[in-house]
Amino acid sequence: MHRRTIGSSVLFAFCVVWSSATFAATEASGAAPSAMDERVRACTSCHGVQGQGLRNDYFPRIAGKPADYLFNQLTAFRDGGRTYPPMGYLLAFLPDDYLRQISAYFAALQPPYPEADQRAISPAVLAAGERLVMHGDPARKIPACIACHGASMTGTQPGIPGLLGLHASYIAGQMGTWRSGTRRAPAPDCMHTIAVKLSDHDITAVSSWLARQPRPADPRPAPASAQRLPLACGSQPQ
Numbered sequence: 001m002h003r004r005t006i007g008s009s010v011l012f013a014f015c016v017v018w019s020s021a022t023f024a025a026t027e028a029s030g031a032a033p034s035a036m037d038e039r040v041r042a043c044t045s046c047h048g049v050q051g052q053g054l055r056n057d058y059f060p061r062i063a064g065k066p067a068d069y070l071f072n073q074l075t076a077f078r079d080g081g082r083t084y085p086p087m088g089y090l091l092a093f094l095p096d097d098y099l100r101q102i103s104a105y106f107a108a109l110q111p112p113y114p115e116a117d118q119r120a121i122s123p124a125v126l127a128a129g130e131r132l133v134m135h136g137d138p139a140r141k142i143p144a145c146i147a148c149h150g151a152s153m154t155g156t157q158p159g160i161p162g163l164l165g166l167h168a169s170y171i172a173g174q175m176g177t178w179r180s181g182t183r184r185a186p187a188p189d190c191m192h193t194i195a196v197k198l199s200d201h202d203i204t205a206v207s208s209w210l211a212r213q214p215r216p217a218d219p220r221p222a223p224a225s226a227q228r229l230p231l232a233c234g235s236q237p238q
Helices: 003-029 041-047 067-079 085-091 096-107 123-135 168-180 190-195 200-211
Strands: none
Touching (some): 067 096, 168 200
């Protein structure tokens, strides 16, 4: 059996056991677990004790991202907007209020960022990535990443995530799922609109450049702004 299949099967089994045990206890006591560290144990077993992420593209950094963004991702896994069976099974019967508490918990954490990627990448590829992140490509109607994700790329309240502290292969993989439509967001799905305009070379360039950036002086998401986004985006209503 392929090791990814084995890993997914093990995580799936853990998720099923954790969900069953948690909700059996909840029904017996009439209340949800009181301690957040117990409530998020299934999350931290994969995403790190403070949500800092692991050296594994399946388990990215979730700490410090806007609570509304995290909530949107949890409900997407639960309701089919994102597809990863272990997450889907883990979240299948969790109510919105429970997911909002989990989202707020991780949004408040700011553990250290991982070391920036130092793999050898062509300077031309990195330069192309920097151009797209900082300036976009007006000729193709591709906005700069910072126009939505913030000048420091730490995200924007209430629903746009930061782009730092993630592996290049994770970023590239997610861009691929946006492009193919296997990852979806509330309409209008602005990331799909952007991703379908990106070539494989563009995605490699952007993800490689982002993964090499250092931790910002202030890692918190930027506050909500009255400035209009370059595209209508259902996950960040104007």
